[in-house]
Amino acid sequence: NAGVTQTPKFQVLKTGQSMTLQCAQDMNHEYMSWYRQDPGMGLRLIHYSVGAGITDQGEVPNGYNVSRSTTEDFPLRLLSAAPSQTSVYFCASSMTGTSGRYEQYFGPGTRLTVT
């Protein structure tokens, strides 16, 4: 199993550009999520999904969109990039059941710089 994969590994955008960060998992996990990690801030939840067709907002959803058309894929879209979105982005997946009961598997991350 490849686990959780993310592409690209690195990306530089200009302010106002849009892009999609890709995330895929091959563990048949229903739960998938996106986090951003900034120095001194820890991991903050952007959006999450508990199954295909079901998404919800996390702590810091503004400026990001998600959709979940398949169990395997959970792309994160930046509609109009801003310097404040410079960060490292992690995708994670887990089994779904009693909340908090199952460990999350994380991807390797995407380092995004917005100039």
Next chain:
Amino acid sequence: SQKIEQNSEALNIQEGKTATLTCNYTNYSPAYLQWYRQDPGRGPVFLLLIRENEKEKRKERLKVTFDTTLKQSLFHITASQPADSATYLCALDEVGTYKYIFGTGTRLKVLA
């Protein structure tokens, strides 16, 4: 709002000693608490999970305690090794949701 506090200062410890990391939380009572390890430039990796009705959980050289009265979890690494050097994160879920909250992590450095 929910909040998790971990010692943001790095912890330096001599090889062979026991490292103890602290995770304090406020405002709610989670059913589960998780600990992760993160190496530079990589995603977090799950280590241990402890339930609210468990006082202690062990896995090899790792031990986690969970005190719901103090709202605190302690993470211990016994016989620490330089390879244990990493950042350790604790995480909780907001009860009744699938929203996970992570602490900022504590950086551990084990000196040879």
